[in-house]
Amino acid sequence: MSDEQPNQPHESISSRSPFLPLKAFNFFLYGAIAIFASFFPLYLQDAGMNKLEIGTLMAIGPFVSLIANPFWGYLVDRMENTRRMLILMLAGTLVLAQFVFHAQSYTMIYLTMVLFFFFQSPMFAQSNTMILGYIDGTGRKFGAFRLWGSIGWALTAAAAGYVIDRTGTTPGVPWLFTGLMGVTLIFAVVLPSLRRAADTTTVAPPGGFRAVLANPSFAAFLLLGVLVSIPNAMNGTFMTLYITDLGGSRELVGWAIFSASVLEVAVFMIFDRFFRRRLGFMMVCLTTVSILFALRWYLMSTVTDPVNIIYIQMLHSVTYAGYFYVGTLMTSMFVPDAFRGTGQALFTLSWSGVSGIIAGIFGGWVFDNFGAPMMYQSGTVLSIIGAVGFAAMGYTLYRGGHLAPLAAAGKR
Template sequence: MKDVSLKLTIAMHYASQGVFLPFLPILLKNHAFSYSQIGTLLAAGAVVGVLTQSLWGYLCDRLQTVKKLLLLQLVASVILSMYIFEINTFANLLVYLTVFYVFFRPLPTMFDTLIIQTISANPARYGHYRMFGSIGFLLTALFSGYFLNWFGLSKGPYLITGLIGLSLLCAVFIQDTNYACQTPRFKDFSELIKQPAILQFLLAATFLGTTHVANDNFISVHLQALGGSLKDTGLLWTVGVTTEILTFAVLSQLNLQGKSLYFLRLVALLYGLRWLLMAFITDVKVVLLIQVLHGICYSLFITMIQQYLVVIIPNQLRATGQGLMYMTVFGLGGVIGMIGGGQLMERFGSSNFYLSCLCFALVSFFTFQRLDKDRV
């Protein structure tokens, strides 16, 4: 039952993301915000991630509980999500979203910590649990497009709040993390982030994470600019997440331990190919086809990162390591991707936006390659 509760909690959280991520940029655009303002509003979450992810993780390790802090975050997220779109001015919305993200943004870190605890004997099973998040995302990305197209974008916030509430309900029944090691000291954390191999790994992953987050936050607007409808937006995410589920399912059956850096180099090249195609393709149907690469790239990327973290992060800093990864890869990378992406889209257009992503992917490839050589 507790194992099922964890899977359902993850599914409900990513189901809320299935509405929040694809349609938030469109909702903001309908509120007459510019591309650069949208980029700044979206980047608020990434900035908060940079400032708080490791802190939440360290608190979990220090207090030796993940569940209690997770429930606190979910309760706050439910309450705050109710009023996000009641605010129409840029400055006020920026402040409100920042407060909301303090609680909502770290949730994937908490879920991944619980997953890693559950699968500690077999890290390859990460994809099995994470697949349920993709299923939740898929269902809402598919049906919310039709729902919002029929009832209007103004109903989007109700979907988001309801799904976060369901995640909270399921989380009540999950099993807390079992810490079988001593409480970490701050000195342990400071020594961890001084290790060159860890810093180089996080740098390489952040370059790639920057492109992923930038695309996630602007692809819906890009598709609309190409003439796509709200249904096309829902279908876009459906295609990507369907391949994500299939890839997670395949990866959970394979034993790829010890090969993480090899596959991270491979996924950097796949991301590069994806951005190259997106830079020049303007046909909506072909863009939907390219989205197949989303699932393959993201599933392989996050699974290999998690497998490598299990190797390089001490057990007593399990949640701290997760927070550090999310802080840099999707936090710092998100800040660069969303603010920089908004500026690129507004000033230079989509083609240059995706060519910039291609350059970042190539830098990531060579950094992973150097890390692998240094390790040998």
């Protein structure tokens, strides 16, 4: 595809409308990852792994993301072509998944998972960067495209639970993941070209991470995000195992995942309608979301009937979607356009990188030795600490008179 006009100040697209294939791309991308994130732990359990082994293996992804996200974020900013980089990530993920599913030993599966996560872990961050690039200057809202990811996650999980309950995790999980990832790659290829114009004022210079983290408010936001995200990552890894330990079926797992995501559509639409790009408003939102996270984990620690998890999971639509939406846009406010990919990579590292490593190892150890209720109780405590931290951060910025200048900067 031909490159676009060279003298525009932001990423531009070809004359073909990207919006329909962009929605389809998000639908199938999130559907594919829903299969992997939700049913792969069951696949490993059926292969004979215990909770700590599963948690350790899944922690490889966040660990690798500490390297992969900066690497791909830097490439996106330097190459100025988010779509092309995403196509490369998708192709690598699709190929390496076949080695993961056909590994014959623990050593081989650990090795192949390292390579798999190197391509897979940055995809969410860079897909957000791509959405922001396509809608830049169009008046379109981020949530209107991201909600298609939630629809894909919810519907795919419900359908997959039914299928896997009847076919088993093998071959159900490999077939479904491969098929959906293949369709995602096709839609990425048919998207019109997206390329930032060659303007020296927008090209990212070296030292992007230092420049981004030099903002102390953004650094504090990332650190508090780690605390709030650890229990969310523990739930993402072990919730399906918790359901089956309580006697629930694979189909029930699918419905629990469906209930967690189906209302995200409404949440994104509400945020698109009422959200205000003011830092004070954002800090209130993050504090509220953290409190709701704490409530969610406390309720999970009291469950005795696996069916109740379906209802508790509905809070995911408010907690995760709210944190994700606010965090993505807050990152775009704190970070200059030239470091857009780097900033989103750092945000992803905070809620799935560092927190994911701790969640996989610590969560697996607590689950194995003390049970799931204790794991969720520890998550309740971390979320409360995060809520207090966000409230204190908002108050500090208010007392320092920083809210108004940052809000104005966010309206670039």
